[in-house]
Amino acid sequence: MINDEGRGPGRPSVAVRPLTLAWVERQLEAGEAVVGVAALHGGITAEMRRLTIAAPDGGTRELVLRSFVDVERSDEWLGREAGALTLLAASVVPAPGLVGFDPAAEQCEYPSLLMTHLAGRTVLRDECLSERVAALARQLVEIHAVRPVERPGEYVALTTADTVVPPKGSDAAVWAAAIEVIREPAPAYDGRFLHRDFQPGNVLFEGSRITGVVDWAGACWGPTDLDVAHCATNLALLHGTAWGLRFAAAYEEAGGVLAANASERLYWQVRDPLAASEDVEFFSQPWREAGRPELTTQAVEQRLDAYVIAVMDALG
Template identity: 60%
Template sequence: MTVRPKTLAWVAAQLADGERIVGVDILVGGITAEMRRLTIAGPDGTRALVLRSYVDVPHAKDALTREAAALTMLAATTVTAPELVGVDALADECEYPSLLMTALPGRAVLDDAGLEARIPLLARELVKIHALQPVERPPTYQTFTTAGSVIVPPGADAQTWSAAIDVLRGPVPSYDGRYLHRDFQPGNVLFDGQDLTGVVDWAGPSWGPADLDVAHCAANLALIHGPARGLEFVAAYEAAGGLLAKAPADRRYWLIRDALSFSEELDAVTGAWRAAGRPDLTVRTAEQRLDTYLQELGGRHH
């Protein structure tokens, strides 16, 4: 078993009478948490659960509390997400803060093949998420990238990056608040064939501009599949009925802000993508695509 003893006992206590754990598989692709898929056998056959454990992560309590609240709220909506089985946010019973949830069918798809069909489905799902009206709003979004924290890749277009960094020095645009997933991207959306089967990783729901979620997914698509795919997603979101900032400069602010945030974590994100089956996504490839993407966003122009 690759689950620690106390955590294993806690999971067993969440199961129905007659159920037992018969298999544990490591899930790859995550960055901050250990993810395990548990096969559960019982009188009615087998089912799968997913265990998320945060090992030495300072924000574990907040992330698990937010995820538990999100999964509880989502159960009554048309957005397909895992169902909450149990949570131990303070590690009172587990070795580390943990959350147990149902496993959804399908898998995250990072392949280039079939992307044309997936982009509109991603866009429509994000529009549904942004339409949610929770009784209790999640915390206001946070962004941590500053003009001083951006890491300019070697060989990048200096004029483009200088102009883009200047955008971060400007005022934050006003916005209409929406319910945000805050890490909506291909690694957190599951597909079975060409069918979207659900959205996972609800550890950071926030209240903020729809543009921020859209910008995050667009930047991921640009780095995974090529710079043009980022703006293609923005267009697909609008085509699906999503509402973005009216002023072009405001849209550009959010797109550039999220793109620049990747400059600080290319090692981590590309490592996760390679582990998920994209060995071609090296740090250097991502740096080059990020540079081109910023140029496409108009980083050359003030």
């Protein structure tokens, strides 16, 4: 019987489903077996399980199982992630190693991917922020330096001018001006390999040192500004406007290259917080579950409004 480490009073089982467990065991080395399962929290779109694998010699190792349950285009997401992990295996980027994947759920109950487990933890509190922001910037420069032989798919915009949802009580004039910015055609750009969801929740730390970058399902090709803007928005909502504004400068200090002029930078930098406006609860709930209970939907909306105002003031 597999240990159900994540189960407790009032909590649902985290056991691996039978077909998926059988598939996982076919990916293992001869004589290995799954002996422990624990839930990994903080993910938004997928079920995450840490699996303890026992070897015949008595040793153990850990793998991570990622399953998409009722998620549209899950085969595409897992295909992107598998391709990214394969590409990154030969890079300096600390990404998980691909063990196996079943994007169409031909053998598992749901589309799934199995990968190696990385040491470290996500850090969403304000501890050592200056050092961590600098480390995040350096890491993102390394990601953008990856040169794939075959380019991944082009980025997809996460919002339009007509789908933005300004928070209640926000500065209507500033938001209207920001919406008009993204109504214009996207500026020309030199494409790079992007993570597309690079932010503190997908980076593992030991102290102020990065030990891993996870969740590569959105890997794509596009402007570096997109990744920088996404991380900056998350920093602003987690830690305050000043940290969001600081990230672009930290990225350039680390050797990264952004759009050439202020109007181009504004287009990319404001696009991401406007996208976040469409479902603040969707991404703020995992932050509360991870130990930031003060980040209520209302509090995050207020930070989002402050950040959009600051971006428009700095670059508009």
